[in-house]
Amino acid sequence: MDPEKDKEFGQELQASDPHLAIELDLERSSSDEETHQNDIEASRVGSRTVTRVVTAQDWTGPDDPENPHNWFIGKRIWHTIQPGLFGLAVTFGSSAFSPAVEDVAKSFHVSQTAATLGITLYVLGLGFGPVLAAPMSETYGRRIVYWISLPISMLFTLGAGFSTNFGSLLVCRFFAGLFGSPVLGVGAGTNADLFPPRSRANATISFLLAPFLGTSLGPLVNGFAVQAKGWKWSQWTILMLSLGIYISSLTMDETYKKTILQKRSKRLGIAPPKSILPPGFAGVKMILTITLFRPMRMLLFEPIVLFLSLYSAFTFGVLFAFLDAFPVVFVGVYHFNLGQLGLSFLSLAIGYILAVPTSVAVDFFVYQKKHRAAAAKGQHLLPPEERLYTAMMGSFGVTIGLFWFGWTSRESIHWIVPMIGVVPFAWGNLCIFSASALYVIDVYGPLNGASAMGANSLARYALGAAFPLFTTQMYNKLGIGWASSLLGFLSLVMIPIPFVLFKWGPQIRAKSSFETVKF
Secondary structure, three states: OOHHHHHHHHHHHHOOOOOOOOOOOOOOOOOHHHHHHOEEEEEEEOOEEEEEEEOOOOOOOOOOOOOHHHOOHHHHHHHHHHHHHHHHHHHHHHHOOHHHHHHHHHHHOOOHHHHOHHHHHHHHHHOOHHHHHHHHHHHHOHHHHHHHHHHHHHHHHHHHHOOOOHHHHHHHHHHHHHHHHHHHHHHHHHHHHHOOHHHHHHHHHHHHHHHHHHHHHHHHHHHHHHHHHOOOHHHHHHHHHHHHHHHHHHHOOOOOHHHHHHHHHHHHOOOOOOOOOOOOHHHHHHHHHHHHHHHHHHHHHOHHHHHHHHHHHHHHHHHHHHHHHHHHHHHOOOOOOHHHHHHHOHHHHHHHHHHHHHHHHHHHHHHHHHHHHHHHOOOOOOOHHHHHHHHHHHHHHHHHHHHHHHHOOOOOOOOHHHHHHHHHHHHHHHHHHHHHHHHHHHHHHHHHHHHHHHHHHHHHHHHHHHHHHHHHHHHHHHOHHHHHHHHHHHHHHHOHHHHHHHHHHHHHHHOOOOOOOOO
């Protein structure tokens, strides 16, 4: 494998800040071959005329109007919202099945644990997002990934709704998740296409909010739908939401650098950008190395990746455990109906929403302030550990929320109290994940950072798929208080992770077998 091409592909896969071309002063006597390969244009810079190469190999400069970084802010915000909405639709589909589990079990004469496989298999399908998104995005651009993958997912959701046997329902649910997963894999890339690294934190947390909200809105909407119409409506609501979001996406422009430059080359009749992927099997091998083989190696042997992935995966697993824990509490203890049970998931949504102003405030008052101070001293980078403040804050929220939820869920205490306890958990969950994502990219750079996030994704979706299979049994056997406390104690053990990395991150980075930032 060509190391340079591997590095370039990692950069595009993680959608790092695009390389900026340099404005060149050129002699007017360019050769015919040069003028065939490039379009030459003149522009005023200060008091002199600068001749700029309009090339399809890179941006013409920091102010290239076709670079999405230079789009007006309203357009960039709109193109940040759209990937978030796609993510919301796909994650909505993961949890929307939850209110239907009991009705599915009765309709197909299976146990509730077996019916829960409708959630598990969908979430497993979502775990393949990076593997599918990378080659599609590299070959065809970002926009086409959204426009093709979600409709295919919708077809399998349609099949799930029309399923007449349990096996076909599970197969359709798996493939609905599998083909929906690329929109999650490519969404972060679109976000990076639009904003340079320094400005990316706020855009990242805003983008991540929507997929997290999807997991809480699924039960909220479908609690009422399933109660009134039966389990099939858990699939029809997914279809209706996905269709509305898909129609709104038809206004999107392409944001991927290579695809934009390819269109430029056709328009101007100049040489197209070079392909980052080598042809044939070598290209497939490169993709699998970055999105699958290397992530597994990093997950096993890189302490930073291992512990942050474990922490993110645990909180993700608990999130999906709540799909089963909430019925035990709010139906079993407080006698809610399905519609009221769905409303209880608003507590998760509130926590996620509160994570956004928290991250924005920390970025503005801490990170950007330190960045300006460093820039004044001629330093253009901050240590990656400066990204971990919200993870350190959020770690306490997760633990507090789990104990609060567990020991206030009793008939003698009003139902609003355990609901409020879920808010700090959700707040901490999103704070931890967003900070972890920014941190590993800063540590490993675009090449290995893509693989590090791939490892994180594999771990998160594996635990997210597994937790619903044993949650109900655990809560019934241990009781609400001790089952939640078991999760709380596990989260308590993990609180030191971001603090240890903040304190000793440079030493840990120095011992890495992968290239890391030198700071």
